[in-house]
């Protein structure tokens with residue numbers, strides 16, 4: 129087991145969880161706003177990187193569910209124009225089932241993951257295995273939201289209420305028309321390095337945008353696991369779930385090119 133290092137110590141306390149923002153999605157269980165208590169805990173400033181996951185895979189021989197299955201969901205815009213036809217997701221045709229796509233090859237066979245980017249194409253089970261090896265665990269949603277808020281009360285984003293304060297981009301989401309055209313105003317089409325953009329008030333980077341982050345618990349029904357934070361594919365017109373209170377979920381065996389996770393650990397005694 130590796131030692132847990134590089135975690136931010138948070139004292140916990142009471143905070144207002146959830147949102148009744150006009151943009152919130154009540155059906156996702158974002159609201160109502162309620163005061164909740166969080167015990168002290170530690171959380172990584174960054175999502176788990178490709179480099180960190182490689183150390184885990186090298187030490188344990190862990191094969192991800194995508195590696196064992198032989199494919200994962202890749203955003204169509206990351207594939208070359210002459211990429212062979214693949215099955216698309218019926219309700220979200222920009223997701224393609226790509227043979228060979230995995231954390232090592234995020235856009236399929238022949239592509240290469242970048243060491244300082246968040247690891248993707250990892251299932252909830254894979255994330256659990258990493259966390260156990262690293263001496264930590266996945267965050268509860270309550271912990272995740274407390275940490276992502278960075279000490280601000282009921283702000284829409286980890287830095288405040290405006291998406292681009294003073295015209296400055298603070299996270300990696302989608303600009304332009306999703307999914308056809310990305311104007312790249314934040315500088316990134318796919319994932320960004322895990323430490324891109326300024327941190328929030330607790331020192332955490334990219335809790336909004338870049339990659340969805342698995343949390344420990346269920347989302348709406350027992351067979352779905354919660355994810356938080358939105359991703360580089362989020363856009364106001366299509367999925368505004370890069371707001372700090374927003375949630376979604378997926379089955380614990382599923383993986384995609386825009387989902388990773390962040391390590392937490394219990395507080396030192």
Ligand SMILES: [Ca+2]
Nearest residue numbers: 300301314316
């Ligand atoms: Ca972007």
